[in-house]
Amino acid sequence: MLPAMTDPADSPQPTSQVPAFMDEFSLIRRYFHHRQGDSVVLGPGDDAAILAPPVGQQLVMTQDTSLADRHFPSDMAPEDVGYRCLAVNISDLAAMGAMPLWFLLSLTLPRVDEDWLAGFSNGLFELADQAGISLVGGDITRGPLAISIQATGAVPPGQALRREGACAGDRICVGGVTGGGLLGLEQWQAGQRYGPAIEHFRRPRPQWELGMALRGQASACIDISDGVLADLNHILQASGALGACIDEASLPEDPCVLAGCSADKQRALQLQGGDDYLLLFTLPPPLPIPEGCYCLGRIEAQPGIRLRQHDGTVRALKVSGWQHF
Amino acid sequence: MLPAMTDPADSPQPTSQVPAFMDEFSLIRRYFHHRQGDSVVLGPGDDAAILAPPVGQQLVMTQDTSLADRHFPSDMAPEDVGYRCLAVNISDLAAMGAMPLWFLLSLTLPRVDEDWLAGFSNGLFELADQAGISLVGGDITRGPLAISIQATGAVPPGQALRREGACAGDRICVGGVTGGGLLGLEQWQAGQRYGPAIEHFRRPRPQWELGMALRGQASACIDISDGVLADLNHILQASGALGACIDEASLPEDPCVLAGCSADKQRALQLQGGDDYLLLFTLPPPLPIPEGCYCLGRIEAQPGIRLRQHDGTVRALKVSGWQHF
Known part of the structure; x- marks a missing residue:
C-alpha cells in the first residue's frame, strides 16, 4: 500500500x-x-x-x-x-x-x-x-x-487427473446434464431471477467427490467452463491431436433445467454452453459409468469432433471455444 | 468466463x-x-x-x-x-x-x-x-x-517466524536502512525517475535469506510495509500488549539513499516510511545482530512506543499506520 x-x-x-x-x-x-x-x-x-x-x-x-x-x-x-x-x-x-x-x-x-x-x-x-x-x-x-x-x-502421488491421457476407444462422459449454466445466464439477462436454470447459474456445484472417485479410472479429465465441445477439444489436443464422435441420441433428456427448450436448443446448450462446472472425462472401455454421469460418445483416432445424428449420418462439428481474453 | x-x-x-x-x-x-x-x-x-x-x-x-x-x-x-x-x-x-x-x-x-x-x-x-x-x-x-x-x-515444522513471541528485553532490529521506499515514492511523484531512493522504490529487495537465517533466532518478525512504528506495533499487539523504546541515536546514518534529507526528515522516513519490505524482528539479548542489520531499541513491558532522544529525554510516539482499506 x-x-x-x-x-x-x-x-x-x-x-x-x-x-x-x-x-x-x-x-x-x-x-x-x-x-x-x-x-x-x-x-x-x-x-x-x-x-x-x-x-x-x-x-x-x-x-x-x-x-x-x-x-x-x-x-x-x-x-x-x-x-x-x-x-x-x-x-x-x-x-x-x-x-x-x-x-x-x-x-x-x-x-x-x-x-x-x-x-x-x-x-x-x-x-x-x-x-x-x-x-x-x-x-x-x-x-x-x-x-x-x-x-x-x-x-496421492501420480494420481492427479490431467487433460492428457485420453485414448481412441475411451468413452466421453459428463458429470450431469450440461447447458444449465448458459441457459441460466440467458434467463438472468432477460430479467428472470428464479427457476432451475437460474439456480444452476447462481450456484454451480463443483464435483470434487466425483473427481476423487475418478482417480485411477478416468484417462483424462477437465471441468466444463467453456462448453462440452471446447473443453473436449482441450482434452483431444492435450492427448495428441485425437478426435471424437458425439452420439446425438446419447445426449440426456432433462425434465427439469432444460425443460421448455426445443430439441435443437437443448442440443446447442448441452454441447456449447459454458459455465457448467461439471466434469468432462474419458473412461477406458471396461470401466462402468459412474452414477449420475452420462456417456456422450467415444474418442477416435481421426482428428476433429463429429456428431452422429439421430438418422445415423455423421457430420463434422465446428469447435468455437470462448476467448478468455 | x-x-x-x-x-x-x-x-x-x-x-x-x-x-x-x-x-x-x-x-x-x-x-x-x-x-x-x-x-x-x-x-x-x-x-x-x-x-x-x-x-x-x-x-x-x-x-x-x-x-x-x-x-x-x-x-x-x-x-x-x-x-x-x-x-x-x-x-x-x-x-x-x-x-x-x-x-x-x-x-x-x-x-x-x-x-x-x-x-x-x-x-x-x-x-x-x-x-x-x-x-x-x-x-x-x-x-x-x-x-x-x-x-x-x-x-521446518514449528520454525516459522510470527508476529507474536517478542519479550521485554529483546532488541528491535531492522534488515537495513528504512525510509527509502517512501522517499522514492515522494521523488517519483515529484517527477524524478533516477537515483538511489527511486531504485529502492522501484525494486524493493525482499530478504528471504535473512528470514531463513533468523529461524530459531528471532522471537518475532514482520516485513515493513506500513513503516517501522506501525509494523512494530503489530508485533507488540500480537505479543501481548507490550511496549518499546526506540533509541534515536541508534537510527543508522545513511550516506546514500537518504543523503540530502535533514536529520528530522531522515528520522521521520526511517520510523514512518512504508513500502520498504525489509524485515523488522526482535532478538533475545545474547544473540548477535546479523550483518547488515541495525538494532533500533528494545522491547519493554510498558505498553506504547517511546523515543529516547539525543538529549536523553524519552517521549511517547504516536503510531499512525496506513489504513489498508
Whole structure:
C-alpha cells in the first residue's frame, strides 16, 4: 500500500453501519474468520498462513479471478457471488481429482458495505464448509469489484487427473446434464431471477467427490467452463491431436433445467454452453459409468469432433471455444 | 468466463503487434512459460498445477493484490511492476522465515499489449530466478490493471517466524536502512525517475535469506510495509500488549539513499516510511545482530512506543499506520 497515494476517499467510510475503525484488519476479523481444518497451523492475521500438508501427498493449485459484469452480473446477490467465485476454483481442483484443502482470497471492493460483505462471506463459507476447504489468508483492497481466489488440494502421488491421457476407444462422459449454466445466464439477462436454470447459474456445484472417485479410472479429465465441445477439444489436443464422435441420441433428456427448450436448443446448450462446472472425462472401455454421469460418445483416432445424428449420418462439428481474453 | 457476456471489445485486439489468435492460452504460453524448480510436477496449462511439497516441511502461504495508481504508479515501467508485485509477496514469505517455492499469478489487463507483457514478465522472472520461486499457474482476464499473486514457501515444522513471541528485553532490529521506499515514492511523484531512493522504490529487495537465517533466532518478525512504528506495533499487539523504546541515536546514518534529507526528515522516513519490505524482528539479548542489520531499541513491558532522544529525554510516539482499506 503506498501511503502517500492514499486520499480521503481511501479511509473507511463512516456510515451508520460502518464504524470508523473498520480497516482491513477489522474487516477480515469480522467477516473472514471461520473454523478451519486441522491442517491449518496458523490462519489469517500474520504475514502469511502456516499449513501442514498431508503426508505423502502431492498438492494441486489453481487461481482464478472473477470480475463484476464479466464473470458474474454486478446485480447478483453477494451470497451467490461468494459461492460462485469459490465454486469456480474448487471445480478446477475437482478436475484434477484433488481433495480441497485451503484457499486464499484477494477481495477488491469499491467501498466498505457491511451488508454486502456479510452476504458474500455467508455464501463463500456455505460452499467452503460443504467442500471442507479452509480460508487461510488473503487481502482486501479498494478498487473495482474483483475476487481473486487461489485454492489448493491434495492428491496421492501420480494420481492427479490431467487433460492428457485420453485414448481412441475411451468413452466421453459428463458429470450431469450440461447447458444449465448458459441457459441460466440467458434467463438472468432477460430479467428472470428464479427457476432451475437460474439456480444452476447462481450456484454451480463443483464435483470434487466425483473427481476423487475418478482417480485411477478416468484417462483424462477437465471441468466444463467453456462448453462440452471446447473443453473436449482441450482434452483431444492435450492427448495428441485425437478426435471424437458425439452420439446425438446419447445426449440426456432433462425434465427439469432444460425443460421448455426445443430439441435443437437443448442440443446447442448441452454441447456449447459454458459455465457448467461439471466434469468432462474419458473412461477406458471396461470401466462402468459412474452414477449420475452420462456417456456422450467415444474418442477416435481421426482428428476433429463429429456428431452422429439421430438418422445415423455423421457430420463434422465446428469447435468455437470462448476467448478468455 | 461468461460467454454471452463477452462483447466485441473482449476479443483479442488485432493490432500490428498482436496476432488475432493471441488468446489467454497463447499469451500464457508466450510470456509466462519459464523454467521451473524440481518440485513442479506439472506447471501452467492444465486445470491446475501439480506440486511435490518438500518432505517433512510446513508450507507458508500469502496472497496480495496490487492495483495501478494505488499500489504502484500507472506510469511505472512494466519490468518494475512485475518485479515489485512479486517482491511484495516474497517479502511476506521472508517475514515467516520461509524458503520461496511457487507462485500463481492472476493478471487483469485493460488490453493485450505485447511490449508491456514482455517487460512485465522480464521483471517478474528476474526476481523469481533470484529467489528460486517458480510460476506454476494463474489466469489472465480483461479489466482495470491489477496483479494478484499467491506465493508459497516452506519452513521446518514449528520454525516459522510470527508476529507474536517478542519479550521485554529483546532488541528491535531492522534488515537495513528504512525510509527509502517512501522517499522514492515522494521523488517519483515529484517527477524524478533516477537515483538511489527511486531504485529502492522501484525494486524493493525482499530478504528471504535473512528470514531463513533468523529461524530459531528471532522471537518475532514482520516485513515493513506500513513503516517501522506501525509494523512494530503489530508485533507488540500480537505479543501481548507490550511496549518499546526506540533509541534515536541508534537510527543508522545513511550516506546514500537518504543523503540530502535533514536529520528530522531522515528520522521521520526511517520510523514512518512504508513500502520498504525489509524485515523488522526482535532478538533475545545474547544473540548477535546479523550483518547488515541495525538494532533500533528494545522491547519493554510498558505498553506504547517511546523515543529516547539525543538529549536523553524519552517521549511517547504516536503510531499512525496506513489504513489498508
